[in-house]
Amino acid sequence: MTLSDPKQLSAGVWDVVIAGGGNAALCAAIEAAEAGAKVLILEGAPKAYRGGNSRHTRNFRCMHHGDLGPLVETYDEDEFWQDLLRVTKGKTDEGLARHAIRTSADCLPWMQAHGVRFQPSLAGTLSLDRTNAFFLGGGKALVNAYYLTAEDLGVTVAYEAQVKHVGIEGNRATHIDVEFGGALHRVQGRAFVLASGGFQSDIEWLARAWGPSARNFLIRGTPYNRGVVLKDMLDQGAETVGDPTQCHAVAIDGRAPKFDGGIVTRLDCVPFSIVVNKNAARFYDEGEDVWPKRYAIWGRLVAAQPDQVGYSIIDSRSIDLFMPSVYPPISADTIDELAQKLGLPAEALAETVATFNAACRPGDFHPQKLDGVATKGLVPPKTNWARSISEPPYYAYSLRPGVTFTYLGLKVDQTARATGPEGRYDNIWSAGEMMAGSILGQGYLAGFGMTIGTVFGRIAGQEAAKHVA
Amino acid sequence: MSLDVTLQTDPGAISTDPVEEARRQIEICNACRYCEGFCSVFPAITREKVFADGDITQLANLCHNCRGCYYACQYTAPHEFALNLPRALASARTDSWERFAWPGGLARTFQARGEALAAALVIGTALMFAAIAGLPGGGAGFYAWLSHGAMVAIFLPAFFLPLVAIAIGLRRYWQEVGGTRITWADLRDAGLAAGRMKNLSGGQGQGCNFEKEERFSDARRHVHQAVMYGFLLCFASTSAGTLLHYLFDMQAPYGFWSLPKLLGVPGGLLLVVGCAGMLMLRKKADPELGTPGRSSGERGFIWLLGFVGLSGLLLYAVRGTGLTGPLLALHLGGVLAFFLLTPYSKMAHGFYRFTALVRDAQDRRARGNV
Numbered sequence: 001m002t003l004s005d006p007k008q009l010s011a012g013v014w015d016v017v018i019a020g021g022g023n024a025a026l027c028a029a030i031e032a033a034e035a036g037a038k039v040l041i042l043e044g045a046p047k048a049y050r051g052g053n054s055r056h057t058r059n060f061r062c063m064h065h066g067d068l069g070p071l072v073e074t075y076d077e078d079e080f081w082q083d084l085l086r087v088t089k090g091k092t093d094e095g096l097a098r099h100a101i102r103t104s105a106d107c108l109p110w111m112q113a114h115g116v117r118f119q120p121s122l123a124g125t126l127s128l129d130r131t132n133a134f135f136l137g138g139g140k141a142l143v144n145a146y147y148l149t150a151e152d153l154g155v156t157v158a159y160e161a162q163v164k165h166v167g168i169e170g171n172r173a174t175h176i177d178v179e180f181g182g183a184l185h186r187v188q189g190r191a192f193v194l195a196s197g198g199f200q201s202d203i204e205w206l207a208r209a210w211g212p213s214a215r216n217f218l219i220r221g222t223p224y225n226r227g228v229v230l231k232d233m234l235d236q237g238a239e240t241v242g243d244p245t246q247c248h249a250v251a252i253d254g255r256a257p258k259f260d261g262g263i264v265t266r267l268d269c270v271p272f273s274i275v276v277n278k279n280a281a282r283f284y285d286e287g288e289d290v291w292p293k294r295y296a297i298w299g300r301l302v303a304a305q306p307d308q309v310g311y312s313i314i315d316s317r318s319i320d321l322f323m324p325s326v327y328p329p330i331s332a333d334t335i336d337e338l339a340q341k342l343g344l345p346a347e348a349l350a351e352t353v354a355t356f357n358a359a360c361r362p363g364d365f366h367p368q369k370l371d372g373v374a375t376k377g378l379v380p381p382k383t384n385w386a387r388s389i390s391e392p393p394y395y396a397y398s399l400r401p402g403v404t405f406t407y408l409g410l411k412v413d414q415t416a417r418a419t420g421p422e423g424r425y426d427n428i429w430s431a432g433e434m435m436a437g438s439i440l441g442q443g444y445l446a447g448f449g450m451t452i453g454t455v456f457g458r459i460a461g462q463e464a465a466k467h468v469a
Numbered sequence: 470m471s472l473d474v475t476l477q478t479d480p481g482a483i484s485t486d487p488v489e490e491a492r493r494q495i496e497i498c499n500a501c502r503y504c505e506g507f508c509s510v511f512p513a514i515t516r517e518k519v520f521a522d523g524d525i526t527q528l529a530n531l532c533h534n535c536r537g538c539y540y541a542c543q544y545t546a547p548h549e550f551a552l553n554l555p556r557a558l559a560s561a562r563t564d565s566w567e568r569f570a571w572p573g574g575l576a577r578t579f580q581a582r583g584e585a586l587a588a589a590l591v592i593g594t595a596l597m598f599a600a601i602a603g604l605p606g607g608g609a610g611f612y613a614w615l616s617h618g619a620m621v622a623i624f625l626p627a628f629f630l631p632l633v634a635i636a637i638g639l640r641r642y643w644q645e646v647g648g649t650r651i652t653w654a655d656l657r658d659a660g661l662a663a664g665r666m667k668n669l670s671g672g673q674g675q676g677c678n679f680e681k682e683e684r685f686s687d688a689r690r691h692v693h694q695a696v697m698y699g700f701l702l703c704f705a706s707t708s709a710g711t712l713l714h715y716l717f718d719m720q721a722p723y724g725f726w727s728l729p730k731l732l733g734v735p736g737g738l739l740l741v742v743g744c745a746g747m748l749m750l751r752k753k754a755d756p757e758l759g760t761p762g763r764s765s766g767e768r769g770f771i772w773l774l775g776f777v778g779l780s781g782l783l784l785y786a787v788r789g790t791g792l793t794g795p796l797l798a799l800h801l802g803g804v805l806a807f808f809l810l811t812p813y814s815k816m817a818h819g820f821y822r823f824t825a826l827v828r829d830a831q832d833r834r835a836r837g838n839v
Contacts, residue, residue, distance in 0.1 A: 048547060055543050058503055117673055119506030136672060137541030138503030144540060144683040227499040257550075262543050264480070264500035264550075320472045326500035328477035395474070 001151060002047075003040075003158040009185045011176065014040045015468040016461070017176055017189035019163040019229050020196035023047065023139075023450060024053030024177035024432025024457035028193045030114055031461025033153035037468055040187065041150070042161040042178050045224040050159060051143030052434065053199050053221040053405065053449075056262040058122070058139060059132040060111070060454065061327045061447035062104045068133075069108050070118040075131050077101050083131075084445055091441025093241075098415050100439060103455045108133060111454065115145030127292070132447040138370035139450075163196065163229050168236055172426045190427065191464035195457060197433040198406035199227020200247055201259065206403070209245045216308035218252060220402040223259040230434060233410060237421035242407035242437020248444050249299030254309055254398030255327045267397055268322035270298060271385050272367065273312040275399065276358050277305040279351065280339070280348035282356070286312075287384035290370065291322075296444060305402040310399035311342055313353070315391045321367045321383070329395035357388040405449070416460040427467055429460035473614055476519040482549055482731075491525050494557045498538075506672040507537040509662070509829055510558070516836055518819075527646040529561035530647040530825035533668040535677030536758050537685075559760035565645075566817050569638040579813040581762055583769025589810055590773060594802025601798055610722030611784070617720070627808045634812040635820050642821060648828050649835075656694045658830035663823055664691050666697075680753035689750055695743030697819075698770075699778065702736025722788065730785070737782040744775030770815035777803040 003009065016032040018025045021043025033039045043050050065074050080101045084092060112118070118138035121129035128134075135142045147157065158180055165177040173192045178185050199205045201223045206214040236238060250403070256265035271291050275298075276282055284301050288294055302310045332338035335353050339346035356378065363373035365387050375386045410418045410430040418430045432453040439452055480497050498504065498514055505511045506818040508729035510532050517524055536555045544550040563580060570576035578585050600615060600623065615778045644646075662668065669677050669690040676687035710729040713719040748771055756764055780800035787796055811817065 048545070114554065117506075117675065119672070120506050122502045135503075136506045137537065138501075138543065140543045141503075141541035148684055259550060260543075262501070263503070264544070265499055266500065319474060324477075324496070324499055326480045326497055328479065329474055331474065 001156050003156050005254040006181045006183065006185055008156070009040075009158065009161075009180060009187050014038055014187065015463045016040070016191045016193060018042065018193045018195060018209070019166075019176060020052065020194065020432065020434070021050050021144070021157070021159075022195065022197065022432060023054035023057070023142065024434075024453035024460070025052075025193065025195035026143065026150060027454050027457030028195060028461035029150050029155045029460050030146065030153060030462065032191075032193075032465040033150065033155045035462065035465030036467065037191075037465045040154045040189070041155060041157045042163050042176065042187070043157060043159050044162050045159065045222065047159045049222060049224065050147065051140060051222075052225060053182050054143050054453065055140045056138075056221055056260075057135070057142070057447075057450050059128065059134045059447040060104075060108065060450045061132050061445060062108050062451065063101050064105050064108070066262050069112065070120050070133050071108075071130060073130050080104075080131075084439075084448070087443035087445050088441050089443065091443075093438050096412075096414060097439045098296065100452055100455045103459075104451045107451070107454045107458070110458070111142075114149045116142050117145070125328055126419075127143075128446065132187075158315065161233075165232050166194070166229065166236070166428070168193065168420065168425070168428075171420060171424070172357070173428050190468045192428050193457075193460045193464055194229055194233065194410065194428065194430045194434055195432040195453075195460070196229045197225035197227070198221075198247075198408065199230055200225055200403045200406045202226040205231075206247065206406075209406075209408075210247065210303075211393070213303060213308050216265040216400065217249065217303065218254075218256050218261060218265070218400050218402045220250075220256075220260045220261055220265065220404050221253065221259075225405075225433070227406070230408070230410070233418070235276040239419040239421075240408060241411045241435075242409050242441060244408040246408075246442070247406045248296070248404045249303060249401040250295050250404060251298030251302050251310070251399045252402035253325055253327050253377075256400070256402065261402065264326040266295075266323070267312065267399065267404060268293070269312050269314055269325070269397060270399075271316070272318040272387075273314045274353070274382070274389060275310050275312045276337055276344070276349065276352055277311075278307050278309055278344065280352050282342045282352060283310075285380050285383050287374070287382045287386060289384075294397055298399070299401040302399050311344065311396050312399055313338070313389060313394060313396045315389045315395070316393050317387070317391050319395055322468075325397060325401055327397065329394045329397055331395050333392045333394070335389075335394060338396055342396055342398070345434060353389050355388055356382070356386075360386050360388045404444070405433050405436070407437040407441065409433070410433045411435070412438055412456070414459075415463050416456045417463065427464070429464055431456035431460040473519055476521060483551060487557070487564040488522055488525050491529060491557045491561040492520050492553050494518055494554050495525065495528060497544060497552060498554060501542075501544075501562050504538040504541055507541075508533065508535060508668045508672060509826075510668075511538070513829055513832065516832065523645045523647050526565045526642070527560055527825055527828055529558040529565060530642075530821045531668075531829055532558040532562065533666070533677075533822070534559055534759065535671065535679065535689075537638040537678050538702050539758055540678045540683040553758065555758045556761065559758075559763075562818075562821075563760045563763055566638070566641070566821060569641040569645075569821075570812055570817070571634050571637040571641075575813040576817070579810050580766040580815065583765035583772070586766065586769035586773050586806070586810065586814065590776070590803060593804075593806035593809075594799055595796065597798040597802040597805065598795075601794060608720060610788065611793055611797045612721060614797050614800075617714070623801075623805070624808070627805055629633070631808055631811040635817065638812060638817065639820060639824055642824055642826075646825075646828050648824075649826060649831060651831070654834065655827045655830040658833075659823055659826035662826050662830075666694060669693065680750045682755070688746070692743050692746035692750060695739045696747060696774065697743075699736050699739030699741075699743050700774070702732045703740060703778065703781065704736075706733030706736055722835050733781065734785065737778045737785075739776030741775055744771050744778065747771050748775075773803065773807055773810075773814075774816075778808050
């Protein structure tokens with residue numbers, strides 16, 4: 001049921017109050033409601049934008065032995081764990097991580113039973129058909145399905161309900177202060193689940209943590225993840241994990257919207273291009289590895305350049321080698337004209353291109369694999385797909401860092417319970433991006449955010465319901 | 470390898486031109502691809518990187534307006550990309566029918582305005598009253614009111630002239646979308662897709678999002694099937710009557726256990742129930758996801774089709790009474806209006822949709838993507 005009358009918020013004591021309205025919050029709400037609890041979801045966004053960053057997701061990484069739903073073959077605990085270890089470079093909590101991995105297998109049928117539909121791997125993502133189950137229609141379809149299930153279970157949802165403060169006495173939360181309909185309301189509850197995401201959309205916070213250059217970052221996800229609840233908990237001495245100065249950023253099209261650009265701002269042309277900064281100088285090996293393994297580091301690379309911008313330049317031979325970008329390329333018949341259009345120093349760009357072209361060697365160019373076609377004597381080198389930029393028309397795309405999420409989060413145990421200055425809280429659980437830093441200390445593994453959200457969202461809901469039973 | 474990137478549009482540049490706007494939205498869809506499992510439109514999108522006008526026309530006609538993609542879309546308004554693909558494709562689709570229709574201009578009138586359809590019905594009925602009053606009857610049953618010869622003289626041209634007009638429109642369509650020689654396999658695939666309304670299944674049989682917003686429902690698929698099969702049964706009934714008349718020298722009226730009645734009565738019932746259901750579902754559906762400015766014409770068409778079915782059933786019910794004459798005029802007036810307006814009313818969608826399914830089967834096969 002959608003709550004419209006603010007009086008209902010403070011009319012009685014709710015069993016379980018959930019801050020947030022994305023995947024983790026919904027999993028918690030459904031579990032708690034199925035256990036018989038009276039549940040309230042406080043979603044900060046309006047209905048059209050409900051679901052936090054889950055709205056932009058597309059798949060769920062899942063352990064399985066043999067075919068499961070849309071997943072083929074086997075993806076066992078150890079392989080999953082090794083994948084996680086590799087991307088996080090060891091910055092993870094093995095106990096929590098293995099718990100998430102093991103539980104993921106049970107989650108997929110649970111998701112299906114609660115309205116989520118899966119589809120075979122999308123075109124161009126065949127490499128993930130063993131590890132990641134894709135949602136039919138994407139993350140917003142999943143969010144819709146969960147809201148409908150929650151509604152059928154009698155969960156109450158308040159949209160545009162901004163949680164301002166969690167009232168805590170000792171180890172016990174007593175209420176949440178929420179802004180709704182232009183006024184502040186006190187919502188009393190017996191158990192609380194905090195699942196309201198990271199702080200990446202609070203640009204000032206991002207700038208304090210990362211440095212002023214963060215003001216030039218684009219935020220790929222929801223503008224509603226401003227970390228208000230996280231900050232409130234930090235101020236009250238809750239224990240945290242994850243590097244507060246770090247965020248996960250990928251290189252995206254520089255023309256993308258400031259917020260909420262999502263998947264379509266993706267740009268896949270870097271390996272077939274040279275990338276220059278605003279001084280028309282190259283700064284990194286564009287052909288180091290295949291793009292799915294490198295797009296994440298390019299966010300940081302571009303972030304380190306002046307004005308946090310890069311330009312990926314290709315010639316006509318490469319325009320058909322990658323998934324189409326949603327933005328048309330900037331095109332020109334000469335490098336000089338391209339420099340004009342991009343606002344780059346023309347002489348410097350001409351020299352960079354000429355130097356690169358001179359360093360290219362003949363070889364067997366192969367776009368689908370590491371072809372070893374490398375430059376010679378060039379710094380930095382291009383170690384694969386190094387083919388000269390010489391066949392007009394020339395094309396360019398601008399690049400900017402696109403932030404996906406922040407790592408700082410609440411520390412939780414295997415029951416998703418958060419910890420305060422005096423030990424574990426009696427009745428506060430946390431799930432989703434808000435505690436993902438416990439498991440993802442660095443890097444990212446496609447579809448693992450949804451795994452964490454589903455596993456710990458469900459646990460938080462079950463535990464909260466048990467607490468009030 | 471080269472690609473005509475000049476076809477690409479700025480994703481933020483919302484256009485009032487139906488084809489331009491559909492292109493803008495389709496490009497965003499092609500960069501996202503989350504909806505690939507819903508229907509045939511999205512796999513067809515992923516087979517291209519840029520979209521010429523003919524590609525847009527084909528995709529627009531392939532879309533069945535199930536609306537699954539709208540409710541799953543992360544870029545609907547208030548997002549600045551303001552995606553509403555069901556509406557964008559509906560606009561481009563209607564625009565294409567109005568462009569292809571021959572003679573031009575008529576389609577615009579009858580697709581937009583329910584009153585125009587109502588006027589056509591009144592004129593058709595008046596003509597039939599005049600024919601019954603002015604021409605001698607000859608035979609039993611309704612032939613006592615209007616002779617078989619007179620009916621043939623009126624309905625033979627009223628049936629074939631619109632077919633010629635439709636054929637001209639479809640030929641224009643085929644040229645624009647770049648269709649090649651049609652094979653039996655193409656027709657079989659299209660027939661199976663249309664026969665089961667595969668593109669209203671939501672991809673997994675859960676149905677579409679027509680009248681219950683983000684909740685899936687098979688109601689529209691079922692009522693559309695009722696209308697489609699009801700219409701086909703009625704058509705088969707008339708055809709059976711024609712064959713009996715000419716080949717077997719068996720004249721109407723036919724008894725209940727005859728082929729025309731066994732096909733026609735259930736057909737009429739399905740048509741009436743289907744049209745009523747369709748009108749009720751339309752009341753609940755969000756008009757913002759349909760073709761802008763065509764709602765009246767679409768509703769008018771459903772009323773006309775339902776009227777043809779209902780008056781046909783009533784004509785059978787009042788057989789042997791003095792009501793046969795007036796009801797015959799009403800029924801035949803409806804049939805006349807319906808036939809003559811086929812190329813210019815919503816009825817045209819069936820022909821274009823089927824042609825789009827044929828083209829889709831052909832394209833999938835040509836790209837080894839069956």
